[in-house]
Amino acid sequence: MLDIQNKIKAFNDARDWSNPASIKDLMLNMNEEIGEFWNIIKWVDTDTQQKLIAKHKDEVENFVGDMLYLVLKIAYLTGVDSKKAIEDVLAEYE
Secondary structure (H helix, E strand, O other), X not given: OXXXXXXXXXXXXXXXXXXXXXXXXXXXXXXXXXXXXXHHHOXXXXXXXXXXXXXXXXXXXXXXXXXXXXXXXXXXXXXXXXXXHHHHHHHHHO
């Protein structure tokens, strides 16, 4: 996990996109991504949701990728070790 976080940092650094002032914009972007996924499955039962997710697999995969990218970018911009963060949360959930 930390490897991909560092890869995302290098990717952003190479493009001069590692601006800590962008954190609120990244969070807004996450809301937009959630809205796009929600539009696929809103107002339907679980079985229909699963069918729609399968039908729109590429869009759902893109959503997951976008969200991981955004979360890991926020992690490095805020100095959070994503590996430690997920391990701590899993321990808390335990």
